[in-house]
Amino acid sequence: MKTLITPGICLVAVAALLHTGVIAPSPALVSYAFYGAWIAGLLLAWRFHSTRIFAALVMLFLAQQAINYFSGGHVPPGAPGMKALAAIGILLPLDFVLLSFEKEQGFTVPSLAPVGLLLFVESVMVAVLCRPEPIAAALRAAHRGFPAPLAFATQLAFAAAAVILLIRYLLFHKPVESGLLWALAASFLALRFGGVGRIPSVYFASAAFLLAGSIVETSYLLAYHDELTTLPSRRAFHDALLRLESPYSIAMVDIDHFKRCNDTYGHDTGDQVLRMVAARLARVSGGGEAYRCGGEEFAILFSGKTTAQVVDDLEKLRADIEASTLHVRGPERRRETRGPDRRNPRTRGRAQTGRAIRQLARETPSSEISVTASMGVATSRRDNPSAKEVIEAADKALYRAKAAGRNRIETASAPRRRVRAKSADIA
């Protein structure tokens, strides 16, 4: 949610500072800010392979340039300028929505060609629509009062695009969706205040800044969050360790026989199992914060708690993981005979390894996969709160849990607690 709220706060702050007169930037400063944000955004988009933000920045630039050009840079903008405002007011929201549905495909000609073509067609459309009219008509339009309220169609287009982008953000929690949404809001304000002049330019610059910011936010998320499970990553874990104060407990968690799970059901199903376990870890009770340290290994940090205070929460978590199931269709279907073997007798032998795996899958009694996890937990010592030592102690306890039969919790300190092992479905 932070990725949605932060850009919004930035935009509200800019609007408040601008309209209360606290900041009154000179045109040179505004233009410097716009081009600065725009160039920085383009470079970041290129470095981080975000074709969507790159395209959004190009669209924003063309929109701003079109309004500027057809209004002749004058306020009020005159008939061609008003037409440009109306056309941009429909095309920009439409383009941003299209971009939000696009997949990032890297900076290759085939992936950029459709966007390039769209922009070319739109530029020609705007140019034809906004060609200068006889002077009398232009004057009439200019005397209609300024700033003119935006056409209903423009307001509708922006509102519909904002709703779609918001829904997409709520579904996928991607900073790019949030960036597009807030850049759209800033562009709306730019158009609302006439599209040309100091205030609209500040809003266009803000839109470019918000788009560039969404790339920074994306790279932060990638660095600190694991993409597969969405849990905070090992890097986030090490950052959190620096902020800890004694007492605290660390539980190391490792899925049991996960290699077998991968071998039986395939890597993709293994990934789904990882996501399922991660979802259980994310809702651990007792104030624990779960991290994915790598592979099928996780860590849980309990700040301000001792082993005795967290062992019940870990036991609930262990039982929760054991009770969770993932439905898979593959092994169930394969149990039915498929008639005579129609494979090429010459190449049949090559499938030996695959056959062994399928055999294992067939032996699986149900198509519901469940796994178990072993845990080792340790608490910081008052005299030595070093996280390295606590992790080592928790790792040793985890090793003991594995050696003692898995699906159990071992503590680094007495009293030792064991939970009766129940073999996993795939074990």
Ligand code: GH3
């Ligand atoms: P143990 O009970 O002793 O922990 O046995 P194990 O099979 O879980 O242990 P091991 O560490 O040998 O195997 C871990 C496996 O996890 C090996 C690797 O293929 C798999 N793995 C690691 N990362 C991923 C991942 O991101 N996705 C999937 N599907 N598998 C992964």
Ligand code: MG
């Ligand atoms: Mg492991």
Ligand code: MG
């Ligand atoms: Mg394991």
